[in-house]
Amino acid sequence: MTDALVFECDxxxxxxxxxxxxxxPELRQAWLGEPEGGPSEVTRALPxxxxxxxxxxxxxxxLVSFEIADGAGGGTHLTIVHRALAPAVVAFKPRRLAxxxxxxWRMAA
Amino acid sequence: xxxxxxxxxxxxxxxxxxxxxxxxxxxxxxxxxAGLPISQPAVSQHLAALKAAGLxxxxxxxxxxxxxxxxxxxxxxxDWLGRYRAFWPARxxxxxxxxxxxxx
Numbered sequence: 270m271t272d273a274l275v276f277e278c279d280x281x282x283x284x285x286x287x288x289x290x291x292x293x294p295e296l297r298q299a300w301l302g303e304p305e306g307g308p309s310e311v312t313r314a315l316p317x318x319x320x321x322x323x324x325x326x327x328x329x330x331x332l333v334s335f336e337i338a339d340g341a342g343g344g345t346h347l348t349i350v351h352r353a354l355a356p357a358v359v360a361f362k363p364r365r366l367a368x369x370x371x372x373x374w375r376m377a378a
Numbered sequence: 379x380x381x382x383x384x385x386x387x388x389x390x391x392x393x394x395x396x397x398x399x400x401x402x403x404x405x406x407x408x409x410x411x412a413g414l415p416i417s418q419p420a421v422s423q424h425l426a427a428l429k430a431a432g433l434x435x436x437x438x439x440x441x442x443x444x445x446x447x448x449x450x451x452x453x454x455x456x457d458w459l460g461r462y463r464a465f466w467p468a469r470x471x472x473x474x475x476x477x478x479x480x481x482x
Contacts, residue, residue: 276467276470282480287473296480300473300475326461327454327458328384328385329385329386330386347473351466353385353389353458
């Protein structure tokens with residue numbers, strides 16, 4: 270069963286520049302925006318290597334990891350992993366709960 | 379049931395293993411525990427969390443309880459996967475554009 274999405278791509282820019290585009294809040298905001306379930310939050314940053322973001326969605330807490338590696342010809346190999354969160358890491362309330370009917374959301378039986 | 383409960387329930391590796399065992403069909407707690415390095419009460423706890431998340435249902439037969447997967451329980455997860463499968467390739471294109479515009 271799948272509960273994670275993995276995307277890999279090669280970018281025509283050096284790792285240092287890709288790291289800035291991902292780790293600098295204003296630059297990240299410019300291409301990535303914000304999730305639908307509330308503001309994202311950086312939970313881990315290994316400069317030049319990896320950035321983890323808590324990414325709240327309508328369905329619940331998710332974690333996005335950006336992993337940066339040297340690519341061919343001075344470029345960058347970027348891996349994006351997007352997965353559901355373990356309970357210990359989740360600490361947010363989806364905005365959608367504010368509109369939830371009394372008794373909370375229920376799945377159709 | 380809060381939809382986020384589904385994500386929480388499946389975020390735990392052991393609970394996930396219990397859930398995946400049920401993909402083979404209905405099982406009792408004893409059958410589910412076989413081969414897992416955890417106690418029967420621990421399995422029951424994981425099953426309770428999976429039930430609370432709407433992922434697992436139960437059927438009683440005398441004193442025995444059988445657990446099974448509730449297929450509709452995964453719908454939010456499927457929605458999420460579907461949405462973000464399209465989301466990330468589009469964002470990667472935006473990242474490429476931004477990298478072109480950024481100073482060196």
